[in-house]
Every structure is written in C-alpha cells, then in structure tokens.
Amino acid sequence: MDRRTLTAGLFVLALMGSSAAAQENAPYFQGDRIVVNATINDQPVRLVYDTGAPFTALSGATAKRLNLTATATTTSRIGGVPTTVERSEPLQFRIFGGETRTNLVILPELKTGELDGVLSWKNLLAPVVMIDGVERRVSSHKALPAEGWLRFPLETDNGQLFFELTDHGKPLGRVFIDTGLSHGLRLSPRLWKEWKQEHPDAPLTLEPFRYAFGSMMAHEMTWVDNYQLGDMTFYGCDLGPVAEAKDEAIDGAGKPYLAQLGMRALRSMRIIISPASKELLVQSVSPIPTHNRLGALFMPHAADSTTLVAQVAPGTPAHEAGLQAGDVLITTDGVEYQAEEGRPPQSLLRQFARPAGTVLEITVDRAGEHKQFRVTLRDILR
Missing domain, CATH: 2.40.70 (Cathepsin D, subunit A; domain 1)
Incomplete structure (x- = not known):
C-alpha cells in the first residue's frame, strides 16, 4: 500500500473511531440512495440525501402528516415541468447533531415512496x-x-x-x-x-x-x-x-x-x-491490488550501491514510454533518489504504485546523455 492510500485509510479509521457517538444519527446507505433521519417540530422524518436537489423539500403527504401550514404558494419549473411550490411556516429542524429554525419547501406532487422528502447538500448541518x-x-x-x-x-x-x-x-x-x-x-x-x-x-x-x-x-x-x-x-x-x-x-x-x-x-x-x-x-479506490504500475525497477548497481539502474519488463508503461534496461535514474518528478541499504528506496517504490492514470516525469542517464520520459501509470495486473 502506498503512503497516500495509507494516510487516507488512517484518516478514515480516525473518523470511525473518534466520532462514533457523534455519528449515531448519520445518514446511511439504503440500496442506491442515502437516507437521513431527522426531526421536524420533534416529529421523526426520513429524507433522501439528494445533492442534485436545489433545496430541501417535503412531500405534500409529509406536510399533511406533520400538520404544517403553507405560508406561500408559487409555480416553478423543476426539471422542465411546471410544479406547485409551497413554503412552510417556520419550524424546528434537527438533523445530524445540528438544529435550526427555518422554513422548508413543500412540493405537493413530490413522490418519494416510503420517505418524507429530499435533503439538499447545503442543509445537512455539518461542517464537513x-x-x-x-x-x-x-x-x-x-x-x-x-x-x-x-x-x-x-x-x-x-x-x-x-x-x-x-x-x-x-x-x-x-x-x-x-x-x-x-x-x-x-x-x-x-x-x-x-x-x-x-x-x-x-x-x-x-x-x-x-x-x-x-x-x-x-x-x-x-x-x-x-x-x-x-x-x-x-x-x-x-x-x-x-x-x-x-x-x-x-x-x-x-x-x-x-x-x-x-x-x-x-x-x-x-x-x-x-x-x-x-x-x-x-x-x-481501485479494485486492482496495489502493485508496481510502472513496470520498471531501478536497482542498486553492483559496483556503486548508491546508483540506481533500470530493469524494464516488456509491454509495460515504462517499456512503451522508451525506458531501457541499464538507464541510470537521475530524478522522478524532480526528486533525486539513492539506494537504501542495498535496496531501492521505499519512497521511490511508492511512486511507482500510485493510482493508474498518474503521470510521472522520469529523467535518466543513458550513456552520458540525459533523457526525460513522461510515463502514465496503469493497472498492469488485470
């Protein structure tokens, strides 16, 4: 696993561990949608977390169940269709550990099945x-x-x-x-x-x-x-x-x-x-296991253990870009590397294991001439 993936993974674990109690009322996956438990005037509602919705809205059936009164009614085009849009009276809205007093949109014609409405990404009441x-x-x-x-x-x-x-x-x-x-x-x-x-x-x-x-x-x-x-x-x-x-x-x-x-x-x-x-x-997150996506290694030279010399597998991004066996590494993305205890440095190997699509600028010495190659990593182990 490369350092970037490891760091991100540790970040995810930290979230899970440090805020488990705070996440008790967090949105959750239900099939191919995200559901949020909330309360409106202390009454429970279940909303679809919909980042495509321009505003948070309740269905007409939900507004009726909650005894909400509409204070304004207009007609707007939603998805190109003229739609009745109502504005609720001020209400107490509690969600994801946050609470606010606000007005919500009511869409009498909105159909959300067993759910009560849609929640806009801007109304989740969470900083991040x-x-x-x-x-x-x-x-x-x-x-x-x-x-x-x-x-x-x-x-x-x-x-x-x-x-x-x-x-x-x-x-x-x-x-x-x-x-x-x-x-x-x-x-x-x-x-x-x-x-x-x-x-x-x-x-x-x-x-x-x-x-x-x-x-x-x-x-x-x-x-x-x-x-x-x-x-x-x-x-x-x-x-x-x-x-x-x-x-x-x-x-x-x-x-x-x-x-x-x-x-x-x-x-x-x-x-x-x-x-x-x-x-x-x-x-x-790639389903392909972490591996050397360059298809080349720079190994310590037998006569000079600090010098890194290329070995290149055929049919790989390195080979297709023009790297050759015997090339002496100068820099990768402008960074110089040397062997560590007779092995390629781990920091260099992590560069070669970065996600597919990553572009590396590799400069080598070939028979006294500096050559630069631009190589796009790809998933070799498919």
Missing part, C-alpha cells in the same frame, strides 16, 4: 461531510486530511453539488454530483460521442430514466472497467450520456457541465464536502 462509497458510510467531522486526496474547487453558492474538475491541475470543466440518482457516470453529449467513436465495438444497452418530475425516457448505457475524466479515475461503473442533453449538458442556471455522477459512480470512491474551505476532496 464524507461520503464513503467504498465502505457505504456517511460521516461528519471537523478536520480535513492533510494528503492522499485530490482537491477541487467547490461551488458553494449553488444549491446543487458542482465542483470544478482539473486535468493535470488545470481547470477542465464543471462536474455535477447527484446522489438522488442511482446511475453511474453520465457524460456530456460531446464526451459521450467521443467515447463511442473511440470504442465502436463496445456493447450498448438501453436503460429507462426519469427525474423526480418529468416523463420517462430511454438512454444508452455501457460498462467501463476504467474511465479517466481529467484528474479523476472511475473504476467499474456504468457509463452513458446525460439524460435530455442535446448539444451539451446544461444545469438549471443555463451553465454547461462535463459530467454527472450518480450513486453507482461513487461505489469506488470517497468524497469529502467542505463548504468552509470551498473544496471537494476525492479519493478513487
């Missing part, structure tokens, strides 16, 4: 929230991990959960996380078209789909073992286009976005939502 799709756990805490996670700018002024994805650290586009939907990764029409052109023989099927409001539709779906979207890696999830999108995916405010992540896309990752620091942290 981690959704762990690997362990199927939701937790609240006060500190952020120091390392081991990708960090992206979070749109804190948006009722829906959007963040700015990067590609090698440079802005790439907006991504939408919607825990109210069960699907995996959905791409903008442009990205979906590009993927289909690159994979003309990929098997496709059709899946029915509808938002909370609107008509049923069918869309294409396939399966990917690995998909790289900017700096994020997705493992083992269904892939398809954003529903209803024509030329590009557009949010409720008329702004385009690259992709939409549903619950099945989160099965192999953990995300941390931190409104205070305006960050969304992501950690993808």
Whole structure:
C-alpha cells in the first residue's frame, strides 16, 4: 500500500473511531440512495440525501402528516415541468447533531415512496461531510486530511453539488454530483460521442430514466472497467450520456457541465464536502491490488550501491514510454533518489504504485546523455 492510500485509510479509521457517538444519527446507505433521519417540530422524518436537489423539500403527504401550514404558494419549473411550490411556516429542524429554525419547501406532487422528502447538500448541518462509497458510510467531522486526496474547487453558492474538475491541475470543466440518482457516470453529449467513436465495438444497452418530475425516457448505457475524466479515475461503473442533453449538458442556471455522477459512480470512491474551505476532496479506490504500475525497477548497481539502474519488463508503461534496461535514474518528478541499504528506496517504490492514470516525469542517464520520459501509470495486473 502506498503512503497516500495509507494516510487516507488512517484518516478514515480516525473518523470511525473518534466520532462514533457523534455519528449515531448519520445518514446511511439504503440500496442506491442515502437516507437521513431527522426531526421536524420533534416529529421523526426520513429524507433522501439528494445533492442534485436545489433545496430541501417535503412531500405534500409529509406536510399533511406533520400538520404544517403553507405560508406561500408559487409555480416553478423543476426539471422542465411546471410544479406547485409551497413554503412552510417556520419550524424546528434537527438533523445530524445540528438544529435550526427555518422554513422548508413543500412540493405537493413530490413522490418519494416510503420517505418524507429530499435533503439538499447545503442543509445537512455539518461542517464537513464524507461520503464513503467504498465502505457505504456517511460521516461528519471537523478536520480535513492533510494528503492522499485530490482537491477541487467547490461551488458553494449553488444549491446543487458542482465542483470544478482539473486535468493535470488545470481547470477542465464543471462536474455535477447527484446522489438522488442511482446511475453511474453520465457524460456530456460531446464526451459521450467521443467515447463511442473511440470504442465502436463496445456493447450498448438501453436503460429507462426519469427525474423526480418529468416523463420517462430511454438512454444508452455501457460498462467501463476504467474511465479517466481529467484528474479523476472511475473504476467499474456504468457509463452513458446525460439524460435530455442535446448539444451539451446544461444545469438549471443555463451553465454547461462535463459530467454527472450518480450513486453507482461513487461505489469506488470517497468524497469529502467542505463548504468552509470551498473544496471537494476525492479519493478513487481501485479494485486492482496495489502493485508496481510502472513496470520498471531501478536497482542498486553492483559496483556503486548508491546508483540506481533500470530493469524494464516488456509491454509495460515504462517499456512503451522508451525506458531501457541499464538507464541510470537521475530524478522522478524532480526528486533525486539513492539506494537504501542495498535496496531501492521505499519512497521511490511508492511512486511507482500510485493510482493508474498518474503521470510521472522520469529523467535518466543513458550513456552520458540525459533523457526525460513522461510515463502514465496503469493497472498492469488485470
């Protein structure tokens, strides 16, 4: 296990141990959705934690059960459908260890089955929230991990959960996380078209789909073992286009976005939502065991134990990038390494075991000439 994964793993364990009592009323996974227990005016309610919902809303049946009075009624378009929207009287709302007095939206036509409504990500009343799709756990805490996670700018002024994805650290586009939907990764029409052109023989099927409001539709779906979207890696999830999108995916405010992540896309990752620091942290967890994803080792030279000399396996990223047996390592990502007690340094081996998709800059000496190689790690042991 590499240091980044170990650090992140210890962080998760710390959350589980130090705040077990505080997490007693935490949201929990129920199939392909997250459920939250709360109280409204001291009466219990169960809500779907829906990061795609622009606001927290109760169904008309729930409002009636709780004897809530609507103080205002309007008609708004939700999902492109004219919908009656009511505003409740002030009420006492307690959730996840927090409490506030507020007004909530009532949607008389909202259907949530045995649940009472939807909870927006901005109303969880927790400073920092981690959704762990690997362990199927939701937790609240006060500190952020120091390392081991990708960090992206979070749109804190948006009722829906959007963040700015990067590609090698440079802005790439907006991504939408919607825990109210069960699907995996959905791409903008442009990205979906590009993927289909690159994979003309990929098997496709059709899946029915509808938002909370609107008509049923069918869309294409396939399966990917690995998909790289900017700096994020997705493992083992269904892939398809954003529903209803024509030329590009557009949010409720008329702004385009690259992709939409549903619950099945989160099965192999953990995300941390931190409104205070305006960050969304992501950690993808590969089902492939940790291993040397470079396909080369730099071993101590027999005549000079501090010098590291390459051995390269055929058909690996190192071999395909041009590294050769006998190359003498100078730097990896600008860092110099030397052998430790006759072995390759552990810190270097950890670099080679980083997640698939990681790009390493390796500089070597080949017969007195410095050569630089850019190598993208991949899962070799499949």
